Amino acid sequence: MSETRTLAGVHPVDLGDGVRAFFTSSAGGVSPAPWAADGGGGLNLGLNVSDDEDRVAVNRSRAADRLGAPVAFATQVHGDVVLELGPAEREAWAADRPPASAGEGDALVTAEPGLGLGVLVADCVPVLLADPVARVVAVAHAGRKGVLAGVVHRALDSLVARGADTVRVRAAVGPAVCGRCYEVPAAMRDEVAAAVPETFATTSEGTPGLDLPAGVVAQLASRGVAVTRVERCTLEDKELFSHRRASVTGVTTGRQAGVVALF
Structure with missing residues (x-):
């Protein structure tokens, strides 16, 4: 795989020496609408949104090619289980037909060089983590x-x-x-904000809202972690997949990803 291959819409982030990390967009793949922003060429990386499995396999291979390493994904269930991946998973995901999932969990961690970790989202918060000195990386899927x-x-x-x-x-x-x-709903906002006050929000329409990215940043900051935030709203930005935006028109949509690996 070539680390120099381009992929449309990628937003790289710096997590330190020996670490590669980026966020994908809806562009650069082979999926048609509704798994594409403009009718075709969608980089849908999710297998649970009714897209053709072969197309998703091509899309995932393009993301892996851009990273320069195979990328493992989990079956995300909105929980807090962390899956540890290592040499066996790197070998499995480097195969011509890699596994669909590394298992059920909403976070992945590895100290294995050359194994990418991916987190799938379409409104939830993707989090990439790395300690470049200890040589360990992780991803997390943080919805409400x-x-x-x-x-x-x-x-x-x-x-x-x-x-x-x-x-x-x-x-x-x-x-x-x-x-x-x-x-x-107001009750839902109050429940989440009681646990993570920084999530409390009011929408542009003056209704109760949740700011999950702000809540995640606060959780990281409370542990002394340095944070880079990509301030793009998936619902507002038509170059990104959004489950909420698609639901308004009664269609499905794709999943973009955050990806990180050690090298």
Whole structure:
């Protein structure tokens, strides 16, 4: 695989020496509408949104080619389980037909060089984590339930258990639905904000909302982690997949990803 291959819409982030990381967009793949922003060429990386499996395999291979390493994905269930991946998974995901999933979980961690970790989203918050000194990386999928469950904390705990120091850990919080757009019932806002006050938001329409990216940034900051935030709203930005935007018109949509690997 070539680390120099281009892929449309990629947003790279710097997580330290020996680490490659980026967020994908809806562009650069082979999926047609509704798994593409403009009718075709969609980089849908999700297997649970009714897209053709062969097309998703091509899309995933393009993301892996851009990274320069195979990329493992989990079956995300809005929980706080962290899956540890190693040499066996690197070999399996480097195969001509890699597994569909590394298992059920909402965070992945590895100290294995040359194995990419991917987190799939279409409004939830993708989180990439790395300690370039301890040589360990992780990803986390933080939706409303994941923020409440503390999935970001569990991912950090897994890094620390493998030698990381939260003072050295660098995090990237990727595109997600923003507080101006994520309308929820007042009771739901109050429940989440009671646990993570920084999530409290009011939408641009003056209704109760949740700012999940702000909540994730606060959770990371509380552990002393340096954070880079990509401030793009998935609902507002037509170059990104958004489950909420698609649901308004009664269609499905694709999944973009955050990806990280050690080299």
